[in-house]
Amino acid sequence: MTLNVQFLTLWMMFVSGLALGVLFDGFRVLAGQLRVPRWTQPVTDLLYWSLATILVFRILYWSNHGQVRLFVFIGLLIGVVIYFTSLSKAVISVMHYLIRTVKALFRFLVKTVETVVVKPIIGLYRLFILFLGFLAALAIFLYRIVLQCLYPFWKLLIWLTRPIWRPLQQHLRMPRWLARIGGWFERMWVWLRRWF
Known part of the structure; x- marks a missing residue:
């Protein structure tokens, strides 16, 4: 191995x-920000040491084909000590700061999506429901007008056809089931006139 x-x-x-x-430090900060339960600490430690081992041995293999010498541990120790004494804070x-920035960006994106997409959809839905309610009220109003316009014609038709069906009614006996149906229609007519 050369110098x-x-x-x-x-x-x-x-x-x-x-x-x-x-x-x-990244693991510590993320665990604090995500409020990871205490019982998961062995799992995060295992994950940290697995990643650290893979990182060190990949770099060691790249730099000197994986030969482990004393200066390898000295270099690691110096890097760790310098980091924790001067760079950690x-x-x-x-x-x-990066986590706060990502959170603020996420909140901004959520607000933007809510303002640009969700609120217009809710507004269109409410407008559609209002339009359907208006159409239903208009249909009921027109139905009442049609019923009130047809009522005199209905009375006139009954009055005009009375000479025809009155003698028939006296000579022909109506079956009971037909009389029940006629009574049901008459009750429905009274009910519709009362509500509309």
């Missing part, structure tokens, strides 16, 4: 140590 490869590996392990710190602040 250049060793320095490259040391530098990459230093960067990996910084990345491990950022990843650790700034990175956490940036993460909080």
